[in-house]
Amino acid sequence: MILRVRELTKHFGGLRALADVTFELGEGQILGLLGPNGAGKTTLFNVVNGVFAPDIGSIVFEGREIGGLPAYEVARRGLARTHQVVRPLDELTVLENVMVGACFGRERHSRSSAARVAGGVLERVGLAERSGQQASSLNVAQKKRLELARALAARPRLLLLDEALAGLNQTEIALMLGTIRGIRDEGVTILMIEHVMQAVMGVSDYLFVLDHGTVIARGLPAEVVADPAVIEAYLGDPDAAAGLSR
Amino acid sequence: MKAGRSPGLWLTLAAVLAAGLAPAIAESDTMREGMSTLLIFVTLATSLNILLGYTGYVNFGHIVFFGLGGYCGFYLLSRHGWPLPAAALAGGISSVLLAGMLGACILRLRGAYFALATIGINEAARAFVSTFPPFGGATGLSINFDVYRRYGGASRALWTVYASLLAAALAAIAMSHLVRRSRFGLGLMAIREDEDAAQVMGVRAPRLKTIAYMLSAFFPGVVGVLYFFKNGNVEPGDAFRLNMSIETMVMVMLGGQGTLMGPVAGAAAYERLRGYLITSPLFKNLHLAVAGLSLLLIVLFIPAGAVGWLRRRFPPLRRFLE
Numbered sequence: 317m318i319l320r321v322r323e324l325t326k327h328f329g330g331l332r333a334l335a336d337v338t339f340e341l342g343e344g345q346i347l348g349l350l351g352p353n354g355a356g357k358t359t360l361f362n363v364v365n366g367v368f369a370p371d372i373g374s375i376v377f378e379g380r381e382i383g384g385l386p387a388y389e390v391a392r393r394g395l396a397r398t399h400q401v402v403r404p405l406d407e408l409t410v411l412e413n414v415m416v417g418a419c420f421g422r423e424r425h426s427r428s429s430a431a432r433v434a435g436g437v438l439e440r441v442g443l444a445e446r447s448g449q450q451a452s453s454l455n456v457a458q459k460k461r462l463e464l465a466r467a468l469a470a471r472p473r474l475l476l477l478d479e480a481l482a483g484l485n486q487t488e489i490a491l492m493l494g495t496i497r498g499i500r501d502e503g504v505t506i507l508m509i510e511h512v513m514q515a516v517m518g519v520s521d522y523l524f525v526l527d528h529g530t531v532i533a534r535g536l537p538a539e540v541v542a543d544p545a546v547i548e549a550y551l552g553d554p555d556a557a558a559g560l561s562r
Numbered sequence: 563m564k565a566g567r568s569p570g571l572w573l574t575l576a577a578v579l580a581a582g583l584a585p586a587i588a589e590s591d592t593m594r595e596g597m598s599t600l601l602i603f604v605t606l607a608t609s610l611n612i613l614l615g616y617t618g619y620v621n622f623g624h625i626v627f628f629g630l631g632g633y634c635g636f637y638l639l640s641r642h643g644w645p646l647p648a649a650a651l652a653g654g655i656s657s658v659l660l661a662g663m664l665g666a667c668i669l670r671l672r673g674a675y676f677a678l679a680t681i682g683i684n685e686a687a688r689a690f691v692s693t694f695p696p697f698g699g700a701t702g703l704s705i706n707f708d709v710y711r712r713y714g715g716a717s718r719a720l721w722t723v724y725a726s727l728l729a730a731a732l733a734a735i736a737m738s739h740l741v742r743r744s745r746f747g748l749g750l751m752a753i754r755e756d757e758d759a760a761q762v763m764g765v766r767a768p769r770l771k772t773i774a775y776m777l778s779a780f781f782p783g784v785v786g787v788l789y790f791f792k793n794g795n796v797e798p799g800d801a802f803r804l805n806m807s808i809e810t811m812v813m814v815m816l817g818g819q820g821t822l823m824g825p826v827a828g829a830a831a832y833e834r835l836r837g838y839l840i841t842s843p844l845f846k847n848l849h850l851a852v853a854g855l856s857l858l859l860i861v862l863f864i865p866a867g868a869v870g871w872l873r874r875r876f877p878p879l880r881r882f883l884e
């Protein structure tokens with residue numbers, strides 16, 4: 317197991333964002349994380365990668381506890397992530413954005429070797445011809461790919477993808493899914509939050525579902541989407557949902 | 563550092579060196595005094611740029627490093643008989659240490675809160691020095707004119723100081739270039755653009771920011787010692803002028819924050835403007851108002867400054883305009 321999360325709890329004031337979340341992730345797997353808006357998915361990412369410290373619980377990454385470490389420490393140990401709302405470094409070029417990942421990620425490249433790594437990654441996500449442009453000049457789909465490129469340039473062992481497909485059209489989704497599979501095939505483990513159900517079912521080995529900060533279902537994709545608790549969380553009333561699918 | 567690979571750096575160094583040598587060639591004391599002011603401005607603006615331009619942290623207290631570093635070096639020189647080079651170095655190092663301590667406290671703050679804290683530091687430093695007996699309290703410190711004899715008389719001493727100011731300005735520019743082209747500099751710029759995203763990518767923001775703050779403090783401390791040595795005395799009002807911090811910021815913004823040449827060009831332009839304003843009967847009491855107004859106009863219309871604007875407007879020039 318590359319990642320073991322146990323009994324993770326996080327409160328914001330009176331709001332319980334995560335309650336007793338436990339899950340494991342085996343090396344080389346793709347684990348999909350589902351849940352309605354406000355279920356705590358992004359909060360879970362933020363706690364795992366060190367943006368927030370957990371109130372209770374443990375996060376063991378490659379055999380070492382990382383709960384409560386600052387985000388940069390977690391990143392250096394080989395855990396990279398993308399953001400749901402893209403966060404390009406606007407005034408820097410596309411290449412420089414990706415170099416930041418290579419310089420400060422797991423392999424901590426020097427500036428010149430980071431430029432080589434970044435060039436290779438940009439080639440792979442299809443942004444090579446944009447590398448000299450300012451990051452702010454990219455369109456949304458390109459910014460999404462830039463997020464991914466930055467994370468990949470860190471050469472992570474585990475990659476957290478926060479809605480990498482949201483806002484993309486069908487062709488772009490197919491392209492992105494191909495890239496994600498390719499990344500997994502190189503031995504990178506992936507935990508992904510996704511709303512595009514068909515896409516996440518096709519690519520994930522396992523799924524788990526959060527609702528109101530607790531895990532309400534987990535298992536193989538086909539089992540999870542048929543689970544009444546999941547249907548209820550997404551659609552409200554399971555009988556109504558059953559009626560819809562009939 | 564091959565000349566062909568960073569023409570911008572060599573152009574800048576050559577321009578500053580040429581301007582700096584002009585008074586020596588002309589053997590003119592008045593030119594030397596004017597150029598001293600300019601070189602101090604260049605050094606202050608270039609060092610402020612490391613924090614303001616590269617890291618994106620607005621510092622209203624940059625002059626504290628000039629003042630406090632200057633005080634420390636001047637104290638060693640006047641009371642303990644340290645030679646000028648050692649005292650200047652000690653001034654720089656004490657500013658760096660001060661920045662290290664302050665940074666640990668206030669670099670947790672961001673945006674406007676950090677900026678406000680730096681104003682507080684300026685006032686606190688002034689109050690501290692005014693009541694600190696070894697530094698002479700409100701009257702400050704002065705040197706016996708005999709000291710100049712060690713440097714071959716007052717005139718020779720002033721030329722020595724001038725040469726040191728020129729060297730400090732060139733070294734500050736070189737340091738700025740090295741930071742800008744380094745992995746460390748890339749980390750600073752990532753912090754400037756989005757500190758949280760930078761940390762998620764592994765940038766150790768607290769450490770990098772503190773180092774940037776410390777680097778930006780060194781040359782102001784050195785230059786402070788040289789300046790007060792040249793004047794022969796130091797007093798709290800002269801060492802911690804908040805308006806000097808703001809004027810330095812105008813220079814950086816005018817020339818182009820985050821560029822190598824910007825602060826140098828901005829310092830030169832501002833020195834000219836200030837010289838004109840101070841001597842003109844109409845504006846002589848208003849030069850700070852004009853500085854404030856120009857800062858406002860820059861922020862509103864050319865936030866990237868002159869060099870930044872030119873780089874954006876004429877991409878082929880980017881190789882030379884760094």
